[in-house]
Amino acid sequence: RQVQADHLIQSVKRNFELLHPDYVFTVHMQGDTPYVSIPSRYLEQVLIILLDNAVKFSTNKKEIIITCTSEKQIMRIQVIDKGIGIPKQDIPYVLNRFYRVDKARSRKQGGLGLGLAIAKRWVEKYNGTISIQSKEGEGTTFTITFPAALL
Ligand code: ATP
Numbered sequence: 001r002q003v004q005a006d007h008l009i010q011s012v013k014r015n016f017e018l019l020h021p022d023y024v025f026t027v028h029m030q031g032d033t034p035y036v037s038i039p040s041r042y043l044e045q046v047l048i049i050l051l052d053n054a055v056k057f058s059t060n061k062k063e064i065i066i067t068c069t070s071e072k073q074i075m076r077i078q079v080i081d082k083g084i085g086i087p088k089q090d091i092p093y094v095l096n097r098f099y100r101v102d103k104a105r106s107r108k109q110g111g112l113g114l115g116l117a118i119a120k121r122w123v124e125k126y127n128g129t130i131s132i133q134s135k136e137g138e139g140t141t142f143t144i145t146f147p148a149a150l151l
Contacts, residue, residue, distance in 0.1 A: 058083025
């Protein structure tokens with residue numbers, strides 16, 4: 001039950017292009033064919049959560065990049081936006097349940113603050129990692145990694 005991540009990424013990207021025609025989505029693939037053992041419905045859900053956030057928090061600069069790099073035993077996917085970013089002091093908490101940065105700024109986007117907690121749960125259940133790089137006013141990169149599946 002190995003999932004070929006590049007096919008999944010392309011199909012999620014096409015759905016987001018249809019949902020958000022005012023945004024530009026770009027996919028960069030690098031390395032070997034990326035097979036992973038997280039079931040495709042979970043990987044898809046994680047990608048949707050990350051892309052939904054990227055869209056919600058980058059209304060100022062509507063360019064979203066998805067990279068998928070597969071090398072040695074690790075597959076890495078990054079979702080990169082050029083949006084409002086996350087203040088440094090909030091970064092350690094945004095993966096927690098119900099945590100939302102600055103209620104005033106998040107209110108108009110709606111949401112409960114559950115998306116990232118769910119994403120983290122699925123990623124870690126399948127031996128992956130999730131991490132955040134962000135700069136306020138410049139944008140945010142979410143990185144997930146998984147051990148490459150043995151074929
Ligand atoms: P829900 O996912 O329940 O609909 P949500 O999007 O607010 O609501 P999370 O996905 O858990 O919840 O995100 C938590 C908070 O982290 C968000 O409210 C937002 O403040 C911040 N955040 C998440 N992704 C980004 C991003 N790409 N850019 C800027 N801030 C982000």
